[in-house]
Amino acid sequence: MKYLRLFGLMCCWLTVCRAGALELIVHVAPLPPYVLEGGRRGIASDIIASALASQxxxxxxxxxxxxxxEMEVKNGSADAGFAGIPTDDAELFFFDPVIEFENVAVTLSSQKLRLSRVADFAGQRVIAFPNTKRVLGAEFAAAVSRSTYYVEVGKQGSQLPMLDASRGDLIVLDRRAFLYFSQLLHGEQDSRQRYTLHAVFKPVQRLLGFRNSEQRDRFNLGLKAIRQNGDYAAIVRSYTGE
Structure with missing residues (x-):
């Protein structure tokens, strides 16, 4: 009992110190171009930091x-987590999306493939990202079950080189991730000519999950502020040129 009381006092002390310093601990997973350099940079990291800084x-x-x-946000070791926590978790607080992920299929323009719907993936060699079947749902899973080759690669930066080497007919990834990696590899002009994008998926909202509603509300006020003053658009443009 003595140790439990001591632990409780320590937790309260840490919370007060963090609250006094007005600093929130935010967990992020590596996800170029949204989270880069150990979480310190990236579209999502910059948006989150800018929104909170405005408050x-x-x-x-x-x-x-x-x-x-998810575990550390729930137990209080962290204040929030980006994109990795199920949004139906009743113990945490979500609201406005930080950003939308726009998944696309990408093919080599020279192949002249026509993909107007997910069902067209059947019979193709598909290179996807981790957990794509879960993220994109039953229709995608059914289509790639009829593909001649299907693989999910851990590092999205390897998808374009694999496509360039004809190891697949198409890759599936977020549109901004494609812009980021393709411009690193080939530059903007060459990328436009080399690749064709097929917009066959609906956008997916990615949210920041908080352990209390006051922190969530403060972030949402900041998010609205940077959308209105142009900082949000400037952050996205700085990584993708859009």
């Missing part, structure tokens, strides 16, 4: 994974 709050990013992220 007088500092941000400390911790590189994490989905399981650890």
């Amino acid at each position: 007088g709050v500092k941000t400390k990013f911790v590189l994490s994974n989905n399981k650890r992220m």
